[in-house]
Amino acid sequence: MATAAPDQRITKFIRKHHVLTIATCHDGQPWCANMFYACMDGGPILVFTSEEHTRHISEIASNERSAGSIVLETKVVGRLQGLQLSGVIRKPSDDEESAARKAYTGRFPYAAMAELNLWLFDPDHMKFTDNTLGFGKKLLWYKDDEQ
Numbered sequence: 001m002a003t004a005a006p007d008q009r010i011t012k013f014i015r016k017h018h019v020l021t022i023a024t025c026h027d028g029q030p031w032c033a034n035m036f037y038a039c040m041d042g043g044p045i046l047v048f049t050s051e052e053h054t055r056h057i058s059e060i061a062s063n064e065r066s067a068g069s070i071v072l073e074t075k076v077v078g079r080l081q082g083l084q085l086s087g088v089i090r091k092p093s094d095d096e097e098s099a100a101r102k103a104y105t106g107r108f109p110y111a112a113m114a115e116l117n118l119w120l121f122d123p124d125h126m127k128f129t130d131n132t133l134g135f136g137k138k139l140l141w142y143k144d145d146e147q
Contacts, residue, residue: 006044006141010128013083014039014070018107020046022068022089022121024059031055037121038107040099044085044141046121047092047100049111057119064088068121080131087123087143096120 005011020037023030033056035048046068050057060066066089071082092100100120105112124143131137 004141006126007128007139009130009133010083010126010139010141011039011044013072013081013128013130014044014046017070017072020048020068020070020121022056022066024056024063024066026059026062031059036108038103040096040103040120044123044126046123047104048119048121049104049114049116050119051117060089060119064090066121068123077135078131081129083126083128085121085123085126087121087125089119089121092118092120 018036019034021032021034023032025031033050033054035050037046037048039045040047052058065086067084067086069082069084072080074080097118100118101116104116104118126141128139128141129136130139133139
């Protein structure tokens with residue numbers, strides 16, 4: 001079954017923010033890492049850069065499944081918004097590399113001069129909590145309509 005695009009409120013939130021927190025795990029030991037990200041055109045895939053020797057990337061080598069979050073930091077309960085996601089983190093394929101680089105350097109032009117080690121966070125589930133729609137209101141998205 002074809003993947004339906006996420007609700008536009010989810011993609012608008014993703015495009016508005018720029019810091020992604022990912023959570024990895026190895027041998028029962030969890031780890032979180034924060035990074036700047038960009039969104040690939042045509043889907044909810046996020047692009048970030050990170051060195052191979054970092055703990056989170058080392059852990060992805062043994063378990064590509066990851067979780068992540070993007071949040072709006074606010075003290076106003078009625079404005080609270082946050083996205084939780086889970087999926088696979090992987091290197092871009094040869095066909096994806098150019099688009100991934102374009103997305104990342106388009107968002108962060110200063111990165112164009114750096115050697116980038118790009119990674120893709122390809123989500124299969126997202127839960128967007130948006131209190132502007134009502135207290136605790138959640139929008140869910142599943143890749144391929146898996147529920």
